[in-house]
Amino acid sequence: MASSSSAAGAAAGGGVGEQRGSPSTSVSERMQKSLEDSVETLLGAFASAANQHTTSLLLELWRDEHVKYLKKGYQHLSSTYSVLDSSRPWLCYWILHSLAMLNQHYSSAVCYRSIDFLSRCQDKHGGYGGGPGQMPHLATTYAAVNALVTMGGEKALASIDREKTLQFFLRMKQPFGGFRMHDEGEIDVRGCYTAVSVAHILDIMVPELLENIPEYICSCQTYEGGIGGEPGAEAHGGYTYCGLATLALMNRVDVLDLPSLVNWVVFRQGAVEGGFQGRTNKLVDGCYSFWQGGVFSLLQRMMPELISQQEGWNGPLLAASQGFSSMSDASNCVEEVAGDETEGSVDVEKEKRTSQRPTVINQFMSTDDQLLYGPLFNAQALQGYILLCCQVLEGGLRDKPKKSADYYHTCYCLSGLTLAQDSASHRINAPPPPRAVLGPYSNLLEPVHPLCNVVLRRYYEAVRFFRHSPPVASYLG
Numbered sequence: 001m002a003s004s005s006s007a008a009g010a011a012a013g014g015g016v017g018e019q020r021g022s023p024s025t026s027v028s029e030r031m032q033k034s035l036e037d038s039v040e041t042l043l044g045a046f047a048s049a050a051n052q053h054t055t056s057l058l059l060e061l062w063r064d065e066h067v068k069y070l071k072k073g074y075q076h077l078s079s080t081y082s083v084l085d086s087s088r089p090w091l092c093y094w095i096l097h098s099l100a101m102l103n104q105h106y107s108s109a110v111c112y113r114s115i116d117f118l119s120r121c122q123d124k125h126g127g128y129g130g131g132p133g134q135m136p137h138l139a140t141t142y143a144a145v146n147a148l149v150t151m152g153g154e155k156a157l158a159s160i161d162r163e164k165t166l167q168f169f170l171r172m173k174q175p176f177g178g179f180r181m182h183d184e185g186e187i188d189v190r191g192c193y194t195a196v197s198v199a200h201i202l203d204i205m206v207p208e209l210l211e212n213i214p215e216y217i218c219s220c221q222t223y224e225g226g227i228g229g230e231p232g233a234e235a236h237g238g239y240t241y242c243g244l245a246t247l248a249l250m251n252r253v254d255v256l257d258l259p260s261l262v263n264w265v266v267f268r269q270g271a272v273e274g275g276f277q278g279r280t281n282k283l284v285d286g287c288y289s290f291w292q293g294g295v296f297s298l299l300q301r302m303m304p305e306l307i308s309q310q311e312g313w314n315g316p317l318l319a320a321s322q323g324f325s326s327m328s329d330a331s332n333c334v335e336e337v338a339g340d341e342t343e344g345s346v347d348v349e350k351e352k353r354t355s356q357r358p359t360v361i362n363q364f365m366s367t368d369d370q371l372l373y374g375p376l377f378n379a380q381a382l383q384g385y386i387l388l389c390c391q392v393l394e395g396g397l398r399d400k401p402k403k404s405a406d407y408y409h410t411c412y413c414l415s416g417l418t419l420a421q422d423s424a425s426h427r428i429n430a431p432p433p434p435r436a437v438l439g440p441y442s443n444l445l446e447p448v449h450p451l452c453n454v455v456l457r458r459y460y461e462a463v464r465f466f467r468h469s470p471p472v473a474s475y476l477g
């Protein structure tokens, strides 16, 4: 694609063409056709240079190589990445989460060592720094907590000081709704997301933490429709994911102009490559498979809100859900979590009442819950980009061909891959139909929670664990 603002990723059925006021059928049909062609184009290019056997090998996820690459990295965590000395909880998270998506189990020695290391990164006043003794930072706090949730088990989860984490978050909180990333640090939408995602998992979402966040994120939505890092900044996939996920966690996506956001993000998928770019006129990059793919995953779960925001979108958007049931009865939400709550402190009745609205967060309260709508992007083309262009034969995944693999891109390419595979599932946590998985079905990864990006079964374990923990003192006022 080089630097084109690609006509890609449109809703099947052509919502984008209509929204722009152009002759909708021909534009949307052409866009849809171009998306459908993109995997074919990639495969065709490879097939002409290789025999059929090689082509099917290229569509395989090279699990063993990736696992070897990740395990080797984890063994040498302290020495290999001295440039990332202030991001060591990130390395733990990227590697452990990648292994979890690949369904690899860690030895108790690895867990013990990791919990001990992350505990030494935990500041005595709350939050996690980039290494032992370093200043606590919201981003490394998110990474450390997600790494501990990914390992799971009481020792890992109980090592997090919830009370002090909340105190740290409240110290970073600004009255207008933003968060500083660290003491004296920058304020941007990452701060809102990292604080709210962690607060959601730890069950410390107190009202004063959430005050004015929706207004702040709303002020970061740009004329293009995506979300920038701060008011006035350019719309970018990383910040759009952070902003949308934060609001979804708070059930406040109503403050955004969702049709405009959809209009921006559908054009971020490369019509030729199938991968995503982070912003207009930039190159596609494997890591946006998650940041932009995650935006799509969330939008797929907030279609009723989107439809209600713009009349006239019902036709094209509903067409995008072909093959999906139109609306499910959400009343069976929370059964999964509620079933385990009998002796716990969760107000099941309240949960059930709020679950009548199919919000993103409610849709994950039950592993039984239905996905109401199909994806608004070309999930096959994205899988094609990840498998064909981002895998490195020696192990690991990358931004794009000619770049080297690294743990950040390995984590976010795999996170995007699993979301793309799951986007055609009809139920949360149910395996997708074979046609949804590009390449052999053995490519299928463990499902992740699109709001927190941890494997789904560990998300449920952590949510149950913290809901059964005593309320933090700040809660009691």
Ligand SMILES: CC(C)=CCC/C(C)=C/CC/C(C)=C/COP(=O)(O)OP(=O)(O)O
Pocket: 139, 142, 190, 193, 194, 236, 237, 238, 239, 242, 277, 278, 279, 282, 283, 285, 291
């Ligand atoms: C949870 C958490 C901390 C999320 C972070 C989200 C995220 C990835 C933000 C993107 C940051 C950014 C400005 C990248 C642009 O880099 P670039 O100019 O090198 O890339 P580009 O050319 O693709 O825009």
Ligand SMILES: [Zn+2]
Pocket: 285, 286, 287, 288, 399, 409
């Ligand atoms: Zn990248």
